[in-house]
Amino acid sequence: MELKGAQIVFYYGLAFFVLIMAVSLIRARSAVHAALYLMGALIGVAGLFVLLHAEFVAGAQILIYVGGVVVLFIFVIMLVNVREEITEATRLFTRQEAVAWALVGAMLIATIIALRREAHLLPPAHAPMEETPLALAEDTQRVGSALYTRAALPFEIASLLLLVAIVGSVILARTRRQEETFD
């Protein structure tokens, strides 16, 4: 897919923004700072989705990940007091840096080899972006119809999984002792 004009600016801007946020997220000493960087990275990824003309996914990304998941993270961080980490000057990284670098290098080489081998499977680099006249207006509709026709079974399985998780969390939270106190 070929990028044009403002798309280039937005793509590289957002990509570097996401990378910087992700690195800061790992390096942050305070858990709350890390959660904030995570929020930045997720918003940047939502911007990338908009560039791909997947507006619905971008909106859902912010609604669920930033508005839901990060809020829950911060909730947990607030309840479990983790401020000690800032005052105690613990080492952020252990001495396994060499191992980490070796792993990253191996993954990079593997990616390059895979890309070279499977290059013929990828769409040509100069292929224009998919432009259909109603593509913009019907993005949500396309997601919806795909979800309820072709992806109906995975969708239902996912909802079942979530239901199991909800029931499990209620059982975990509602202990015998709690029931007795409310007798």
Add this chain to the structure above:
Amino acid sequence: MDLFWAVWNNPVVSEYILRRLPTIVIVLFVILTVAAYLVYAERKISAFIQARLGPMRVGPYGLLQPLADALKLISKEDIIPARAERSIFVIAPMISVVASLVVLAVIPFGPGRATITDINIGLLFILAVSSVGVLGIILGGWASNSKYPLLGALRSSAQMVSYEVAIALALVGPLMFAKTLSMVGVIEAQMTDRIWYIFYQPVAFLIFLVGGLAETNRAPFDLPEAESEIVAGYHTEYSGFRWALYFVAEYTNIVISAALAVTVFLGGWHFPGMTKLAEPGTWSYALLAVLVFAVKVFAIVYCFIWFRWTFPRYRYDQLMSLGWKWLIPAGLANILMTGAILVLAQHWGLVETVRTDTGERLVSVWPWGKLFLMAASLLIGIPIVWLVLAVINRRSTDFNLRVQRQIRLPERGEEEIFAEV
């Protein structure tokens, strides 16, 4: 200089930045002024409800009070508590205010240029961005490093996360008729169908109104800042300009909630017979439309202020059970009902799909289609939602699993027990 003209003439820059700038500036100015005057309106209306006069000193009828308040807040000393988490303490009010001002970009204040922009995920965008606003409140409360703000922040985040679900579910009903998420599209759909969606979706409107009250932390859902319990909630430690930022965010959110209700349920800037007064596409028409929108928004905002002095504050468990056991099941039942009604209407040929230049629109056939949809939502929808809620909440106040597991009949007769009590 060449670079400047190249950027200036760039179609992207001119389309998305330069042409929108005047509207953006006007909207920001008007909304910030409105937010300031909402404080005045709230004080005045509260005063009249309690048989007082309210602010009277600054200017005629106290009309310059917001200006005096703003001056006071800006010139106040900016205090950051010593043990506060400094950087987050500073960022938190900014997150709140940015999240509420960004939403203004897609609110349809009027036709054409009066709206800043129209995107195809308008409603989803509003829900998404306003859900980020919660972060500002939680972080502000946590960063203050003080117990009342932390309690307020915990309460408000739990409250906002739960009521967001109810609001989103309430919006699905009218969207089934509108067939689009774009805010302008929703208004156009109502214009094409010549009806306001409140007549098709009375249940959804009620859920949205209650959810909107809770989402903006207003009484009777003002637990996050309950004065009698936790001083001022999440902004207890804030002062001066940062406190003013929280206030701007709060009152902008009230306007946004009202604007959302007006757009989705009350036909937005459209009013019957408006085209007779002014020709569509002219300046006077746009001005009239903006005026109609403003009047509708203020009617709803007035109700918000009115409710504050009508209902006592909810207890925390009552708030949660209202959200999870009443509003969310009602929203789900409403979606199912609306789907069934629409399928039936299509089956009987009471609604038809019309292609306009902006997309497909659902139009009900006059008069039987409209009558059917209204009657179905009122006479069938409300009783069924009522039934669902009654079944779900039949024993919800028992709050005791053990008793429910081993229900034993009382050894003595019920009359005896009652006589004892």
